[in-house]
Amino acid sequence: MRDSVGIGVAVGAAGLAFGTTAVTAGLSPAQAVFTSLFVFTGASQFALVGVVAGGGSLVAGVLGALLLGARNTLYGLRLADLLGWRGPRRMVAAHGVIDETTAVTLAQPDRASSRLAFITSYSVLGTFWVLTTLVGASATDRVHDIDALGLDVVGPAVFLGLLWPRLREGGPRAWFVSGLGAGLALATTPFLPPGVPVLLSACAACVALLGPAPSSPAATTTEATDDTEGAGR
Amino acid sequence: MTLWIALIATAAGCYLLKYAGLAAPRSVLDNPWVQRFAVAVPLALLAALIAVEALGDGQTLAWDGARMAGLGAAVCALVLRAPFLVVIVAAAATTAGMRALGWG
Numbered sequence: 001m002r003d004s005v006g007i008g009v010a011v012g013a014a015g016l017a018f019g020t021t022a023v024t025a026g027l028s029p030a031q032a033v034f035t036s037l038f039v040f041t042g043a044s045q046f047a048l049v050g051v052v053a054g055g056g057s058l059v060a061g062v063l064g065a066l067l068l069g070a071r072n073t074l075y076g077l078r079l080a081d082l083l084g085w086r087g088p089r090r091m092v093a094a095h096g097v098i099d100e101t102t103a104v105t106l107a108q109p110d111r112a113s114s115r116l117a118f119i120t121s122y123s124v125l126g127t128f129w130v131l132t133t134l135v136g137a138s139a140t141d142r143v144h145d146i147d148a149l150g151l152d153v154v155g156p157a158v159f160l161g162l163l164w165p166r167l168r169e170g171g172p173r174a175w176f177v178s179g180l181g182a183g184l185a186l187a188t189t190p191f192l193p194p195g196v197p198v199l200l201s202a203c204a205a206c207v208a209l210l211g212p213a214p215s216s217p218a219a220t221t222t223e224a225t226d227d228t229e230g231a232g233r
Numbered sequence: 234m235t236l237w238i239a240l241i242a243t244a245a246g247c248y249l250l251k252y253a254g255l256a257a258p259r260s261v262l263d264n265p266w267v268q269r270f271a272v273a274v275p276l277a278l279l280a281a282l283i284a285v286e287a288l289g290d291g292q293t294l295a296w297d298g299a300r301m302a303g304l305g306a307a308v309c310a311l312v313l314r315a316p317f318l319v320v321i322v323a324a325a326a327t328t329a330g331m332r333a334l335g336w337g
Contacts (some may be wrong), residue, residue: 002284005276008275009316009318010316010317010318013317013318013321015316017321020323022328023257026236027236028243029315031236031237034241034244035240035244038241038244039240039244039247040247040250041247041251043275043279044243044247046282047278047282048239048240050282050285050286050310052236052239054285054289054291055291056300058235058236058238058239061239061243062239062242062243062246064278064282065243065246065277066243066246066247066250067274068274068275068278069246069247069250070250070253070255070271070273070274071249071271071272072247072250072251072268073250073253073257073263073271074254074268074271075251075254076251076252076253076254076255076257076268077254077255077259077261077333078254078262078315078317079254080254080256080259081259082256083255085255085290086237090252090255090256092257094248094252094254094255094287095248095251096249096252097251097255098253108298111237114268116238118270131327134322147264147332148234148326148329148333149325149329150256150299150303150324150325150326150328150329150332151301151325151328152300152328153287153300153303153304153307153324153325153327154266154325155282156286156287156300156304156307156324157303157304157307157320157321157324157325158321159279159282159283159286160283160304160308160311161277161307161309161311161317161320161321162275163279163280163283164311165310166272166275166279167275167276170272170276170289174276176272177275177276177277177280178277178279178280179280180277181276181277181278181279181281182280182281182283182284182286183288184281185280185281185284185285186284186285186288186289186294189285189292189294190292190293190294191292192292193292194253194285194291194292195291196286198278198281198282198285201277201278201280201281202274202277202278203277204273204277204281204314205249205270205272205273205276205278206270207268207275208269208270208272208273209266209270209273209275217299229275230265
């Protein structure tokens with residue numbers, strides 16, 4: 001419960017930041033709240049509105065958001081056996097598969113407590129996320145000079161907060177993949193429509209496939225738990 | 234209107250990605266290469282997003298001193314293991330302060 005409140009506050013802060021960034025990018029408060037309610041996975045939402053802000057191609061923006069959202073598939077795979085839901089319940093639960101709910105749920109010892117942890121974290125985080133998006137979006141809608149308040153730095157700062165724990169835990173390979181991704185994106189920015197360079201940077205991830213064969217999957221099942229600090233807001 | 238379509242497409246796509254995970258056969262997860270790739274993609278994308286949003290202005294690259302100082306403040310806050318909210322506020326306040334003072 002204490003964990004849920006702690007994560008709830010962090011998610012609330014990110015929700016405020018998302019509402020702010022979305023309206024800064026040109027979304028209406030209604031569109032910002034719709035996004036938080038239905039896309040419901042922080043990094044993808046920030047990526048999409050980032051492209052909108054840059055006046056980029058919406059197709060590239062959607063594709064970038066989906067690429068970032070693909071890690072939730074991995075979380076779903078981990079949660080499937082643990083939760084053991086089928087049919088309509090599984091369809092509802094799918095919406096709540098994000099970094100934070102996965103981290104909280106994977107930390108539970110058995111099915112009953114996993115289900116309880118998932119339902120609790122999903123409802124607490126979901127409520128916080130949508131409400132704080134509404135607050136951030138409505139407040140920003142009344143601000144006329146975005147730059148004077150430094151709100152243009154909120155987007156990159158959020159991404160930095162998401163990236164940081166991954167770098168801290170990922171070692172030199174993580175730094176290399178990130179550096180290469182950033183370099184590729186910057187180098188192609190002058191030649192490609194906004195949004196596309198970010199997509200292209202995903203190629204840098206292929207570098208991670210080089211080198212010695214990865215260790216057994218058993219060693220990586222704790223990852224989502226380690227991820228909890230920054231992921232998915 | 235096109236923006237609404239993009240939002241709805243993203244919502245649908247992100248939902249399907251989540252659902253696919255819950256419904257897919259577990260053997261997919263046992264492939265270590267899938268694991269490794271899935272961990273690496275967010276690394277590359279997040280770093281690219283930071284770079285492009287910090288230094289890009291449409292299709293040109295531009296150095297905005299105040300914005301970069303804000304990001305520097307965010308890095309300091311992260312190194313000090315500050316809570317997420319503090320990181321964001323430090324970044325925005327630094328950028329706003331620099332601009333108010335006419336620096337950067």
